[in-house]
Amino acid sequence: MQTAEQIKTVVREKYSEIALQDKGCNEASCCGVGTPGTYTIMADSYTDLEGYNPDADLGLGCGLPTQFAQIQAGDTVLDLGAGAGNDAFIARAETGATGKVIGVDFTPTMIRRARENAEKLNFHNVEFRQGDIEDLPVSDNSVDVVVSNCVLNLVPDKPKVFNEIMRVLRPGGHFSISDIVLVGDLPDALRNAAEMYAGCVSGAIQKAEYLDIIRRTGFENLSVQKQKPILIPDEILREYLSEDELQAFIASKTGIFSVTAYAEKPGGDPAQKAVRGEKRKVEMRNLAAEAGKACCAPGSGCC
Numbered sequence: 001m002q003t004a005e006q007i008k009t010v011v012r013e014k015y016s017e018i019a020l021q022d023k024g025c026n027e028a029s030c031c032g033v034g035t036p037g038t039y040t041i042m043a044d045s046y047t048d049l050e051g052y053n054p055d056a057d058l059g060l061g062c063g064l065p066t067q068f069a070q071i072q073a074g075d076t077v078l079d080l081g082a083g084a085g086n087d088a089f090i091a092r093a094e095t096g097a098t099g100k101v102i103g104v105d106f107t108p109t110m111i112r113r114a115r116e117n118a119e120k121l122n123f124h125n126v127e128f129r130q131g132d133i134e135d136l137p138v139s140d141n142s143v144d145v146v147v148s149n150c151v152l153n154l155v156p157d158k159p160k161v162f163n164e165i166m167r168v169l170r171p172g173g174h175f176s177i178s179d180i181v182l183v184g185d186l187p188d189a190l191r192n193a194a195e196m197y198a199g200c201v202s203g204a205i206q207k208a209e210y211l212d213i214i215r216r217t218g219f220e221n222l223s224v225q226k227q228k229p230i231l232i233p234d235e236i237l238r239e240y241l242s243e244d245e246l247q248a249f250i251a252s253k254t255g256i257f258s259v260t261a262y263a264e265k266p267g268g269d270p271a272q273k274a275v276r277g278e279k280r281k282v283e284m285r286n287l288a289a290e291a292g293k294a295c296c297a298p299g300s301g302c303c
Ligand SMILES: C[S@@+](CC[C@H](N)C(=O)[O-])C[C@H]1O[C@@H](n2cnc3c(N)ncnc32)[C@H](O)[C@@H]1O
Pocket: 008, 011, 012, 015, 030, 031, 056, 057, 058, 059, 060, 061, 062, 080, 081, 082, 083, 084, 085, 086, 087, 104, 105, 106, 107, 110, 131, 132, 133, 134, 148, 149, 150, 151, 154, 155
């Protein structure tokens, strides 16, 4: 059993290597361990988003946290585990020149790459700080919005990270976090297969526990804005499971999911919170309608 420090050392070493690779080597998985060109599990595409910078996109995310972050011009946004800055630059397009974006990452090569990107873009209000998100180098009550993409699953002490988010957010501030969670117990063989295939699985916890940590930290108006299954192809599963085990797994509804969770720190302006609440409802209705269209179009064969 590895200690928390040992886990962090392994994670840092892995992302030091990944920071030197390009997107093509990483995009087969949310964590940069997949086989390039074989399967792409990150269905959310960034390329059409305002602020997208290909040099910052290492193909490491598992969602689109900024989509639900309701960032306003002038906001201060904090990106946890910012990598080369992919979400930070999307956030910068929304805060504009009057806001500020802070990215935190504990891998020095990632920070270097992110800073080079900010410099090339001539952004003076996007800052990358080296640090551990369990102990954020950010002052109390100073941030409007926290975003994060596929990072907390890698962190040994998740309650500590949510306590830190609570500390740095201003009263009434909120977060939008995309992450990997599990539903049900994956058989050990499958867990290993999933880690080989998708990465980001070994440190992932149960969805119910994840949401419980957020509630217990004291956040309110928690909602899962989006959830998508990480599908491991049957031919990979068959390498690890017998036919009976495979059928039992399929029937069990056990699985690995990417979720994007939203919640708010208590306090702040109730009117602003009500406006955000209405927007969240609209976003969720639109997503449900899109999903319905994609899946249930006559002749699509998937309903
Ligand atoms: C899967 S990558 C995601 C990077 C980025 N969010 C993106 O979507 O491109 C995870 C990142 O989290 C960073 N990370 C992992 N654990 C961390 C910790 N405890 N504190 C700070 N950064 C961490 C890694 O260095 C890596 O850059």
